[in-house]
Amino acid sequence: MAIAREEVQHVAHLARLSLTxxxxxxxxxQIGGILDYFAQLQELDSELEEVEPMARPIDTANVVRPDGLVPFAARETLLNTAPEREGDFFRVPQILA
Incomplete structure (x- = not known):
């Protein structure tokens, strides 16, 4: 499908673009190529009418691992690296009034 030069210039004018x-x-x-591609997709739509639509092609179950509490072995070492500490927490400067 071809697009006229005037249409490209009109769209450029609407977008406030100056084109050489x-x-x-x-x-x-480029736009002609894109329009040709969409024409091919429209032809494909008519061929796919007999294919049953689906939400996703592969059924998936929950693939994440379950949450579990795991103690951190180097907890004290990590807490000792903080510039300031309050109990088992890092102390940071207040950022909200």
Missing amino acids: EAEVEKFTA
Whole structure:
């Protein structure tokens, strides 16, 4: 499907773009290619009418592992690296009034 140079120039004008003649030629060809691709997709739609629609092609179950509490072996070492500490927590400067 072809698109006219005037249509590309009109769209560029609406978008407030100034295009050179080379850019108009380039975009005319590129948009024409995109429109050709959409025409192919429309032809494919008619061929796929007998295919049953589905939400997803592969049924999946919950694939994440269950949550579990695991003690951290180097807890004290980690807490000792903080500039300031309050009990088992890092102490940070107040950022909200």
